[in-house]
Amino acid sequence: MTHTSTVEPLAAKDYASDQEVRWCPGCGxxxxxxxxxxxxxxLQVPRExxxxxxxxxxxxxxxxxxxxxxxHTIHGRxxxxxxxxxxxxxxLDVWVITGDGDGLSIGGNHMxxxxxxxxxxxxxxxxxxxxxxxKGQYSPTSRQGTRSPSTPAGSVDYPVxxxxxxxxxxxxxxxxxxxTLQPHLVGVLKRAHAHRGASFLEVFQNCVVxxxxxxxxxxDKGAAPASQLPVEHGKPLLFGKGKDKGLRxxxxxxxxxxxxxxxxxxxxxxxxxxxxxxxGLAGMLLALQPPAFPMALGVVYCDPAxxxxxxxxxxxxxxxxxxxxxxxxxxxxxQTWTVAG
Amino acid sequence: xxxxxxxxxxxxxxxxxxIRFAGDSGDGMQLTGSQFTVETALAGNDLATFPDYPxxxxxxxxTTFGVSAFQIHFGTTDIRTAGDExxxxxxxxxxxxxVNLRDLRVGGTIVADVGSFSxxxxxxxxxxxxxxxxxxxxxxxxxxxxxxxxTLDAVESFGLGQKEALRCRNMWALGLMLxxxxxxxxxxxxxxNKKFAKRPELARANVAALNAGHAFGETAEMGxxxxxxxxxxxxxxxxxxxxSGTEALAxxxxxxxxxxxxxxxxxxxxxxxxxxxxxxxxxxxxxxGVVTFQAEDEIAAIGAAIGASYAGALGVxxxxxxxxxxxxxxxxxxxxxxxxxxxxxxxxxxxxxxxPTKTEQSDLYQAVLGRNADAPLVVLAAATPGDCFPVxxxxxxxxxKYMTPVxxxxxxxxxxxxxxxxIPNVDEIPTFPVRFRTDPRGFHPFVRxxxxxxxAWAIPGTPGLEHRIGGIERDHDSGHISYDPDxxxxxxxxxxxxxxxVANDIPLQxxxxxxxxxxxxxxxxxxxxxxxxQAVRQAREDGLEVSHVHLRYLSPFPRNLGALLDGxxxxxxxxMNNGQLVNLLRAAYLVPAQGLNxxxxxxxxxxxxxxxxxxxxx
Numbered sequence: 001m002t003h004t005s006t007v008e009p010l011a012a013k014d015y016a017s018d019q020e021v022r023w024c025p026g027c028g029x030x031x032x033x034x035x036x037x038x039x040x041x042x043l044q045v046p047r048e049x050x051x052x053x054x055x056x057x058x059x060x061x062x063x064x065x066x067x068x069x070x071x072h073t074i075h076g077r078x079x080x081x082x083x084x085x086x087x088x089x090x091x092l093d094v095w096v097i098t099g100d101g102d103g104l105s106i107g108g109n110h111m112x113x114x115x116x117x118x119x120x121x122x123x124x125x126x127x128x129x130x131x132x133x134x135k136g137q138y139s140p141t142s143r144q145g146t147r148s149p150s151t152p153a154g155s156v157d158y159p160v161x162x163x164x165x166x167x168x169x170x171x172x173x174x175x176x177x178x179x180t181l182q183p184h185l186v187g188v189l190k191r192a193h194a195h196r197g198a199s200f201l202e203v204f205q206n207c208v209v210x211x212x213x214x215x216x217x218x219x220d221k222g223a224a225p226a227s228q229l230p231v232e233h234g235k236p237l238l239f240g241k242g243k244d245k246g247l248r249x250x251x252x253x254x255x256x257x258x259x260x261x262x263x264x265x266x267x268x269x270x271x272x273x274x275x276x277x278x279x280g281l282a283g284m285l286l287a288l289q290p291p292a293f294p295m296a297l298g299v300v301y302c303d304p305a306x307x308x309x310x311x312x313x314x315x316x317x318x319x320x321x322x323x324x325x326x327x328x329x330x331x332x333x334x335q336t337w338t339v340a341g
Numbered sequence: 342x343x344x345x346x347x348x349x350x351x352x353x354x355x356x357x358x359x360i361r362f363a364g365d366s367g368d369g370m371q372l373t374g375s376q377f378t379v380e381t382a383l384a385g386n387d388l389a390t391f392p393d394y395p396x397x398x399x400x401x402x403x404t405t406f407g408v409s410a411f412q413i414h415f416g417t418t419d420i421r422t423a424g425d426e427x428x429x430x431x432x433x434x435x436x437x438x439x440v441n442l443r444d445l446r447v448g449g450t451i452v453a454d455v456g457s458f459s460x461x462x463x464x465x466x467x468x469x470x471x472x473x474x475x476x477x478x479x480x481x482x483x484x485x486x487x488x489x490x491x492t493l494d495a496v497e498s499f500g501l502g503q504k505e506a507l508r509c510r511n512m513w514a515l516g517l518m519l520x521x522x523x524x525x526x527x528x529x530x531x532x533x534n535k536k537f538a539k540r541p542e543l544a545r546a547n548v549a550a551l552n553a554g555h556a557f558g559e560t561a562e563m564g565x566x567x568x569x570x571x572x573x574x575x576x577x578x579x580x581x582x583x584x585s586g587t588e589a590l591a592x593x594x595x596x597x598x599x600x601x602x603x604x605x606x607x608x609x610x611x612x613x614x615x616x617x618x619x620x621x622x623x624x625x626x627x628x629x630g631v632v633t634f635q636a637e638d639e640i641a642a643i644g645a646a647i648g649a650s651y652a653g654a655l656g657v658x659x660x661x662x663x664x665x666x667x668x669x670x671x672x673x674x675x676x677x678x679x680x681x682x683x684x685x686x687x688x689x690x691x692x693x694x695x696x697p698t699k700t701e702q703s704d705l706y707q708a709v710l711g712r713n714a715d716a717p718l719v720v721l722a723a724a725t726p727g728d729c730f731p732v733x734x735x736x737x738x739x740x741x742k743y744m745t746p747v748x749x750x751x752x753x754x755x756x757x758x759x760x761x762x763x764i765p766n767v768d769e770i771p772t773f774p775v776r777f778r779t780d781p782r783g784f785h786p787f788v789r790x791x792x793x794x795x796x797a798w799a800i801p802g803t804p805g806l807e808h809r810i811g812g813i814e815r816d817h818d819s820g821h822i823s824y825d826p827d828x829x830x831x832x833x834x835x836x837x838x839x840x841x842x843v844a845n846d847i848p849l850q851x852x853x854x855x856x857x858x859x860x861x862x863x864x865x866x867x868x869x870x871x872x873x874x875q876a877v878r879q880a881r882e883d884g885l886e887v888s889h890v891h892l893r894y895l896s897p898f899p900r901n902l903g904a905l906l907d908g909x910x911x912x913x914x915x916x917m918n919n920g921q922l923v924n925l926l927r928a929a930y931l932v933p934a935q936g937l938n939x940x941x942x943x944x945x946x947x948x949x950x951x952x953x954x955x956x957x958x959x
Contacts, residue, residue, distance in 0.1 A: 017809065019821060048804040053648075056812075064809050064822065069801040071651060072811025073644070074674050080641040084648025084656065085801070087632055088607055092652065092801050110644075113637040312634075315627060322598040322606050322630030322655075327767045330592055330629070334582060335528055336764065337383050341578030 012041040017067045028179035028205035029058060032126060033065055035182055036095075039189040040066075050093045053082045055102035058133050059126035059205070062097040076107025079114035079123070083308075086119050090309040093193075094121040100141040101131050104160055108140075116170040118197040120307040122189075125162055125200070128207040129214050136210035148210075163286035166200040167279070167301065173199040174282065174301040178219055179206060184230065184297065191299050197307050218295040229294035231285065233302075236271040239294045246271030247293075256284050258293060276302040352523060352568040357416025359424030360518060362511075363441045364433030366409040367399050369511040374411025375759075376515055376532060380524040381415045382583045382761050385573025388415035389871060391423030391944065392757045396614065396698045403465040408440045417572045421871035423758065425946035429521075431514050433457060433488070435466035450482045452517070454510065456489025486557075488513050495553035496546040505543070509550035516554025523570055526551060577763055584762040586755035589729035590685065591622040595629055596730070596767060597737025598655045602774040607649030608657045609634045609642040613664045614697040615753040616687040620659070639667035643684065647671060650680045651810075653777060653800035655737060659685035661753075662704045663693065669712050672746055676716045676836065678810045679787075679796050681740035681747075683733075688752040688867075690942045699942025700753035702867050703918035708748040709896045709925065715833050717840040719743070720896035722750040724870035727762040729755065732893060738773045742846070743839060744795040750895070752917075754868045754944055781805030786820035793846075794839035841897050850899035854878055855888025858908035860958050864934070866892040866922055869915050869945055876950035885958050895922070903930040913937055913957050915950055 015037045023029045040050070050068035054060035056075035063070030073081045078096045085094055096114075103111050103125045114123070130148070131137040137150040141162065145154040166174050173195040177185040185203065192199035204215045213220075218227035229239040229247070237247040238261075247256045248270050259266045275281060282301035288294065360377070364370045371392055381388050391412040400407025414424035426446035432438035434457040445451065453473060463471055472478055473485055492513040496506045512533070519526055530548050537544035558568065598606040608631060610620040624633045632654070636642035639660055646656030660668065665686050675682045688704045690696035704711075708720045719739050723732040729751060736747040778784060778797035786808045787796050799806040808820060816823040817831055851857070853870075854877045865873045870891050877889040890905065892898070906912055906926070912934035914923040920936040927934055937953045939945050 019809075046804075047807050049802055051652075051801045063811070067807055069807050070809035070811075071648075071678075072809065072813060073647075074670055074812055077640060077644045077671065080636065080644025081648035081651070083634070083641070084607065084609060084645030084650075085652040086648075087634060087645065088605060088649035088652035088654040088656075089800075089802060109637055110641055113641065312632065316632065317628045320628050320630045321604045322595060323602045323604050325595055325599050325626075325629035327592060327596050327599060327629075330595075330626075331582070331764045331767065332580065335379060335383065336580050336582045337385065338580050339385070339576045339578050 009044060010041055010047075012037040015040040015047065015067055017065055019064050021065050022061065023058060024209050026208040027058070028128065028207070029062070029126065031179040031182065032124070032185070032203055032205060033062065035185040035189060036124075037066070039186050039193065042186070043190065043193060045093060049091065050095070051085060052095045052097060053078045053085065054097040055099075055107055056133070057099040057102045057131070059097055059099040060102060076102050076105070077110060078102070079107065079110040082121055083114055083117070083119050086121060086309050087312060090120070090313065096121055096123040098123065098125050100125065100127045100129060100162070101139045104162060104165065105140045111165070112169045115166055115198050115200060117308040118170070118172055118305060120196055120198070120309055122192045122199045123201065125202050126205040127162055127202050128205045128211055129159075130207050130211035132207050132210055161286065162202045163300065164283070167283055167286060171200045171301070172197045172303050172305050173299070174286065175199070175201045175299045176204070176295070176297045177201065178204045178215070178297065180219065181297070188298060191302070195302060195304060197304055218290045227290045227294050229288070229296045231274045231276075231296050231298040231300055233274055233276040233299065236268055236273050238268070238271060248272065256288065256293070276300070279303065352570040355416075355569045355571050357414065357418055357420060358429065358522065358569065358571055359412065359414045359427050360429045360431065361410055361412040361427045361441055361444070362431045362514070363408055363410040363437035364511070365402050365436070366395055366397065366407045367402065368409070368433050369508070370409045370411050370433070373511040373515045374413060376529045377518060377524075378413055378583060378759055379528050379532075380519055380526065381413065381522070382581070383528055384524050385576075386415040386417065386571055387420040387574035387576065387761060388413060389420050389423045390414075390759045391754065393943075394698055396696070403434055403436055403462045405436045405440050405466060408437050410437070410441060415571060417574050419574070421875045422947055423944065425948050429518070431518065433510065433514065435462045435468055435472070438472065439466045439468065445481060447480045448482070450484060451478060452484045452486065452514070454488035454514070455485045456487040491553060491557065492550050495550050499542050499546040499549070501542070501546055506546065509547050512547045512550040513554040516551040517558050520555040520558030521568055523568060526555060576761070579763045581761050581763055583759045584726055585757060585759045586723065586726040586729045586751055587618040587622055587757070589727055589762070590723070590733050590751065591619060591626065593730035593733025594623070594657055594683065594737065595626060595631065596770055597734040598630070600734060600770050600772045601655065601737055601741045602772065603653070603655050603741075604630055605649070605654035606631045606657060607634070607646060607654040608632070608659070609636050609645040609649070610659050611636050611639045611642045611664060613639075613661045615689055615756045616659050616661045616664070616685065618756060619685060619687070639664040640671060643668040643671040643682075646682055647675050647680055650675075650682055651678075651800070653798075653802070655681060655683070655741065657683045657685070659687065661687050661689045661697070662691045662695075662707065665704065665707060666711070672718070673712050673714065673716050674812050675746040676712075676718055677812050677815070679744045681744055681798070683736045683740050683747050683749060685749045685751065687756045688750060696942045698753065700868065700944065701917050701940070701942060702750075702752055702869070703921065704750065705866070705895065705918070705921040705925070708750055715837065717837050718745055718896065719747040719840060719843055720750065721747060721893055722867040722895055723755055724867060724891055724893065726755055726758050726760050728870075730765065734770060739843060739846075741775050741798075742773060742795065743793055743843060744798060745840065750867060752868050777803065778806060779803055784808075785818045786810060787815055787817055789835070794835060794842060844897040844900040847894050847899060849901045850890065850892070850905050853889040853891045855881060857888065857905055859886035859888050860909065861885075861887040861911045861913060861954060862890050862906060862909040863887060863950070863954060864890045864892065864906070864912055864914050864922070864926065865916070866895060869917065872945040872947050872950050873915055875947040876954060879947070879951055880954045885954060887954050887958065892922070895925075898929060906930055906932050911935070911957055913953060915939070915945060915953070917945070
């Protein structure tokens with residue numbers, strides 16, 4: 001990096017643009033913005049090499065509020081623009097900001113492909129289980145029975161699970177956090193940034209206007225200890241007040257089950273230890289749903305592989321440069337003939 | 342290079358000839374035609390080709406809908422079209438005869454493989470009696486040869502199975518036609534050896550079939566097999582090659598990016614007929630700084646191209662009509678954010694899936710008008726395969742200079758057709774270096790160059806220029822989100838003025854043939870160039886006051902076009918669509934232009950345009 005200004009570290013506020021933030025008062029997006037700005041400052045990322053790319057929706061206004069480069073594109077297509085940016089200049093540090101409608105409905109196909117290709121970028125999916133900017137229609141992550149202007153009698157379709165979708169698409173990094181869980185969210189953002197390849201981060205984000213408290217069953221302060229499972233690589237899957245509960249693998253059903261330490265002779269040794277490289281375990285953790293199970297949070301899956309840009313550029317000779325292309329040689333290749341003057 | 346074989350005293354001289362090779366889609370007719378083209382180009386003839394093949398990759402053998410054909414028109418004179426009428430039809434089976442006979446001129450020659458005229462194949466082709474026997478072909482000269490058997494005899498010693506041996510039939514037929522028109526075979530032999538390098542016995546068998554066909558012509562004493570001589574064409578001195586529109590386009594795009602001084606040509610594309618060949622060609626140019634991306638869909642292809650342009654490469658995407666429809670929203674984003682982009686549309690017959698392998702010019706409205714809102718951009722069209730090269734360079738120039746998407750229209754005919762091409766001197770291509778903005782002082786993303794009205798190209802990675810852009814209306818200066826009514830009107834008008842201003846940066850429209858005034862202007866665009874030019878020349882030789890005007894610039898039009906058309910009593914617009922340019926001209930200049938429309942998935946014949954000219958002047 002060739003940033004030569006005096007070594008005054010940038011503060012979180014230096015990563016904020018001069019634009020007035022225009023989300024509804026109390027929107028979870030504010031908290032996510034705050035966590036991202038703090039992450040950028042903690043990591044001291046160079047602003048000139050950072051690009052935020054978004055689609056359409058409330059969350060997608062995000063790039064306007066960061067003082068890096070930013071591109072607010074069209075509905076669902078942010079991963080495509082981001083892929084082009086990374087292929088044109090792999091040195092850029094690219095973040096994709098999307099929502100449940102943008103990323104999993106109109107842009108579901110692009111989400112699938114950017115993940116399977118393993119383009120080296122960070123994707124933050126703000127999941128509020130509703131269409132906010134179009135005034136409250138149910139979204140592809142809305143639970144069955146969601147009443148909305150377009151589903152007055154309740155939605156009938158089954159929701160998609162973002163994490164399970166990402167895993168199925170071949171994502172190599174899948175994490176979850178909650179808008180209000182600031183230190184946790186910052187920690188996960190840093191992991192996502194450090195991961196080489198496509199990082200998929202689902203953030204449960206509260207929409208105060210159209211879907212308030214939809215995640216209350218596991219985000220309420222009172223409910224949190226019993227209904228949140230913060231996973232950490234190499235640590236047992238414990239949760240509950242005083243970490244008295246854990247997840248054990250039932251070897252008969254091949255499913256996780258909740259056990260209480262000290263009951264029926266259960267000890268910590270019976271509890272599954274989190275291995276973030278274990279895809280099978282990741283699948284089981286991502287499928288857990290409250291209230292029967294806690295919601296798994298943190299880095300659920302991380303198993304790096306070569307990135308898409310690396311593979312693409314491995315096929316391009318070093319120093320290939322269109323500005324110096326030998327077009328004359330190209331045109332004279334193959335069979336030619338000369339007409340004498 | 343000149344033809345080396347001595348002129349046989351027994352060869353009749355021909356000025357120009359049209360041959361059509363026709364067979365099953367698995368018979369290798371496209372390869373046969375392509376090789377005949379190479380040998381003909383090397384013999385110094387001018388030529389034009391027309392590959393015509395079905396959408397089905399391998400339709401059931403022997404059926405009429407599975408017929409694949411390759412037509413070549415070559416001669417001593419200036420050749421501009423693939424030819425109105427066929428002089429020689431090589432029919433590898435009854436279906437090929439049945440489908441193509443209507444284009445054969447009376448007195449023309451049919452070379453038929455009687456070995457394939459079985460009861461079963463005749464039935465599949467819809468014949469109740471064998472046309473080779475029932476006298477229905479008396480208006481033509483019929484050469485009946487058992488090509489199948491002669492091929493099997495020729496390749497017998499190579500130990501191939503019956504099926505593989507019969508696959509050499511096309512080379513036998515090619516050998517005979519090469520003898521008939523006095524062409525060399527060496528390029529084809531080299532090509533076969535390379536193509537079958539891993540199976541040398543197949544290479545040897547194909548060469549043997551080729552030689553056997555040639556020897557058959559030399560030794561046969563059959564009245565209808567006559568050797569011809571078609572002398573080399575008089576051409577401008579220099580080095581030549583054959584070029585397809587796709588090749589010229591790929592090389593032209595790269596030449597444009599080089600002239601712009603950009604390091605990368607980024608090409609995002611999704612497979613679609615007939616545009617995929619551009620992806621294939623560019624995918625082979627990675628050592629020259631080309632990055633290709635086969636996207637998950639048409640939208641991702643253009644999205645990635647826009648992203649690449651944003652990051653400082655030249656983003657290019659390509660498709661055909663249905664795919665371009667999917668790209669429309671993203672085109673709007675490129676217009677709104679004012680980023681350079683080239684979109685190539687290889688037009689095909691539509692709407693919807695239409696006829697994917699058949700050519701048409703029916704996406705002009707889509708290119709000029711087909712977006713939501715007031716969304717102007719530059720539209721160019723290539724006229725011939727070779728013309729794709731300079732038009733591609735021009736597309737890159739305008740896209741980068743004016744920070745705008747440019748749509749380049751070709752069509753299925755141009756993409757596949759080949760012609761001899763005087764290889765341009767690439768050092769003579771004027772450069773138009775891009776200067777990325779680097780100075781942070783006074784940088785406002787939407788401040789414009791006073792002359793071009795283009796905004797600065799400020800790419801991520803540049804310290805001090807961090808800024809945000811997007812599809813929401815931007816303030817005319819800062820680029821920040823703006824819902825200000827006056828700002829929106831101002832931005833809409835400036836976007837229009839920027840594109841309109843391109844008219845001051847392109848050549849004045851001239852006539853291709855004839856003076857800039859007269860009784861009739863025949864105005865064309867795209868691949869109708871050849872037939873219109875030929876027809877206008879013939880009409881002028883007949884004394885008619887007609888001129889040919891051919892448009893490369895369709896949006897904006899050249900600034901003198903209205904005045905030029907005013908110099909004619911009448912304006913006729915031949916198009917392979919139901920009338921699109923004709924209406925754009927009427928709207929722009931209030932001229933009483935009349936359309937001449939052919940919507941059959943096939944190029945115009947010279948005769949069709951000529952008759953219309955006569956009708957219009959009478």
